Amino acid sequence: DGGITQSPKYLFRKEGQNVTLSCEQNLNHDAMYWYRQDPGQGLRLIYYSQIVNDFQKGDIAEGYSVSREKKESFPLTVTSAQKNPTAFYLCASIGQGFTGELFFGEGSRLTVL
């Protein structure tokens, strides 16, 4: 079945380490997104990409980096520059023209020890 796969589901990181969260979709979607969700809060946009080899900063891009080398993949790196990285991270994608349903992955929960 088509969908979005995020991995790992749970991740622990020591302070000062970079970690990369994987997001893969087989929906043939052009646009992909990364959101951060803190407890009891809404989703805040980190980065988004409308097409391969192009991406834009969202509202809270500082301390994060992304790449879009393939249409199917949009990995997110949480760098040591992110001061408060413990959160639930959600990847999403949407089809051509940004119409229709935004499909979400099941999320990755990152905890900094």
Add this chain to the structure above:
Amino acid sequence: GESVGLHLPTLSVQEGDNSIINCAYSNSASDYFIWYKQESGKGPQFIIDIRSNMDKRQGQRVTVLLNKTVKHLSLQIAATQPGDSAVYFCAENDYNQGGKLIFGQGTELSVKP
């Protein structure tokens, strides 16, 4: 700046009653709106969407109303069931911004048996 917000952070209803969840948005250029349901520890699930050229759209047990004059969106759930208990988010999309979807804070719906 742009923002999507919800009037009430929590809503408690009796099983079988109708639920109404409200959302205010500030970007008058937004042309597409979506309601999502999120259960604990999972990614958001699409419920229903509406475009700015419509003022009402119905799905199975759900209705979305859009009032562009006052920039207000609502989600009505008929005959609310225990399985409807979740956090509900509204989101807006301005195509002129290349598919940048902005989410509101969310309303937690609790259904009492």
